[in-house]
Amino acid sequence: MGVKVLKFGGSSVADGIQLKKLKEIVEADPDRRYVVVSAPGKRFSGDNKVTDLLYLCKTEIDNHIPYDQVFQVIIDRYSAVKLNLGIDVDLKSRYEEIRRNIEAGCSVDYLASRGEFLSAVLVAAYLGYDFVDTAGLIQFDSRGRLLPEETNEALKAELAKHERAVLPGFYGTQKDTDKVRVFSRGGSDVTGSLVARAVEADVYENWTDVSGLLMADPRIVENPKPIDQITYVELRELSYMGASVLHEDAVFPVRGANIPINIRNTNKPEDPGTMITTSRPENTERILSGVAGNKDFTVIAIYKNMLNKEVGFIRRILTILEDLDVSFEHIPTGIDTVSVVISNDQLPEGKLDDVLDALQHQINPDSITVHDDIALIAAVGIGMSRRLGTSARLFTALAEAGVNVRMIDQGSSEINIIIGVLNEDFEKAIRAIYNAFNSDRDDVLKDTMSKLH
Numbered sequence: 001m002g003v004k005v006l007k008f009g010g011s012s013v014a015d016g017i018q019l020k021k022l023k024e025i026v027e028a029d030p031d032r033r034y035v036v037v038s039a040p041g042k043r044f045s046g047d048n049k050v051t052d053l054l055y056l057c058k059t060e061i062d063n064h065i066p067y068d069q070v071f072q073v074i075i076d077r078y079s080a081v082k083l084n085l086g087i088d089v090d091l092k093s094r095y096e097e098i099r100r101n102i103e104a105g106c107s108v109d110y111l112a113s114r115g116e117f118l119s120a121v122l123v124a125a126y127l128g129y130d131f132v133d134t135a136g137l138i139q140f141d142s143r144g145r146l147l148p149e150e151t152n153e154a155l156k157a158e159l160a161k162h163e164r165a166v167l168p169g170f171y172g173t174q175k176d177t178d179k180v181r182v183f184s185r186g187g188s189d190v191t192g193s194l195v196a197r198a199v200e201a202d203v204y205e206n207w208t209d210v211s212g213l214l215m216a217d218p219r220i221v222e223n224p225k226p227i228d229q230i231t232y233v234e235l236r237e238l239s240y241m242g243a244s245v246l247h248e249d250a251v252f253p254v255r256g257a258n259i260p261i262n263i264r265n266t267n268k269p270e271d272p273g274t275m276i277t278t279s280r281p282e283n284t285e286r287i288l289s290g291v292a293g294n295k296d297f298t299v300i301a302i303y304k305n306m307l308n309k310e311v312g313f314i315r316r317i318l319t320i321l322e323d324l325d326v327s328f329e330h331i332p333t334g335i336d337t338v339s340v341v342i343s344n345d346q347l348p349e350g351k352l353d354d355v356l357d358a359l360q361h362q363i364n365p366d367s368i369t370v371h372d373d374i375a376l377i378a379a380v381g382i383g384m385s386r387r388l389g390t391s392a393r394l395f396t397a398l399a400e401a402g403v404n405v406r407m408i409d410q411g412s413s414e415i416n417i418i419i420g421v422l423n424e425d426f427e428k429a430i431r432a433i434y435n436a437f438n439s440d441r442d443d444v445l446k447d448t449m450s451k452l453h
């Protein structure tokens, strides 16, 4: 028998209707043996997530405001699901225990974690799976940092005793104590990944409310194609540019163990979703995997004649940035030019002037130009930069769309081409790049290439 680990996000456990779908999904495949759940999320726009309500409760307690009303809203959500689905489980004693701990002055992490705790207790009973608490298994140090090896050993040992189990996401405990610690928001993704690694899963299925990643932001490109497969490295590039469906820390446990992640849609289980893998399958001819970007960067272009002969020039620029506590994104270089690309959030009022003054005085350039309204766009796809004609196609499409490219940074990786355009050209540029690799012309090219191979 194989083993699959499933994680269901907040919207997938939001109410009885969603839990019925969850059950059908789990029961459709006997390999689906370990299930990690989030706290109930929003059922409709304007609704509240249980985790937000728990944090609100804690704020009320800390400010000596009666918390009962909010707490009642929370427990009503679980009780309604229990009643609606006729689940035989004792929630009352759990509510009472939480209330007692609140009265005894529990921590914010403890209270926040109860959303996932109650969710897992309920789902375990509904599926007839064992409930396995992650307290004592997922372990953190005293500064709240995950201890991955201790966690892996403990999860492995415990789960070996359970053929099928439901576990709460989002939290664990501080090593050798019973102090609850939570991950950052969205952290149930990390729990799922840790469980998948511990049981050496064949796949980590991450069930959410979208059918995987799309090749571009649907607010910019109409009906973008879904990404059926992407590598971890490509995903990292796209997430860095803001296209994200997973918690950042969810990748590393499974990636190291070579376990693929499959992003799936609870509301459309028939969709195959996106498969995230270590390497790309041989048979794919796709050039572009995705395009994403962000607005609001500043590019400082520094020009100095014979710069390439001057030892320590770049180090001095970086020292200036370090001394002023400014982090940068990229530094594309030319023969006599160096550009520094910095996110505008790094340059609050006056900071840019400090950087420019220091550059002027300490490195004595021939000229410095500054553009503070630049958007960065990454066209991501393994092998795209070495594929003949790719850049030509990309830049022709941009020229045809009337987009002036202000900066190009291909780096040494073969994974992406990053371009800088004016903020006002951002959407136009994304559409041009997407269309350049998804037109009929592209399909014809792919067809010809596969015939040549």
Ligand code: ASP
Binding pocket: 009, 010, 038, 039, 049, 051, 052, 115, 169, 170, 184, 185, 186, 187, 188, 189
């Ligand atoms: N319930 C937590 C949150 O809302 C964790 C999660 O859902 O992953 O952030």
